[in-house]
Amino acid sequence: MALNKASTVLAMADTAGMDSAMTQLMGLMDGLGAKFKTSTWGILCFIILNLLFNIFGFQEKRLVWAVKKVREEAQEKERM
Numbered sequence: 691m692a693l694n695k696a697s698t699v700l701a702m703a704d705t706a707g708m709d710s711a712m713t714q715l716m717g718l719m720d721g722l723g724a725k726f727k728t729s730t731w732g733i734l735c736f737i738i739l740n741l742l743f744n745i746f747g748f749q750e751k752r753l754v755w756a757v758k759k760v761r762e763e764a765q766e767k768e769r770m
Contacts, residue, residue: 743749
């Protein structure tokens with residue numbers, strides 16, 4: 691969407707004037723910078739959390755807990 695807007699601004703630069711085109715592009719670039727930083731931090735946090743989960747064995751603990759719950763529910767249904 692941002693690239694589409696940028697191409698529209700550049701296409702209209704000769705009719706709207708170069709100053710207004712540059713102003714619009716600068717506003718667009720500020721928005722893209724914030725989105726890029728947010729995406730980068732999100733990916734970095736995902737990698738760090740994934741490493742921590744693997745180091746401390748949270749995946750295995752969660753799996754053991756889920757299996758235990760399923761077994762409890764199956765036993766409860768058998769009693770009925």
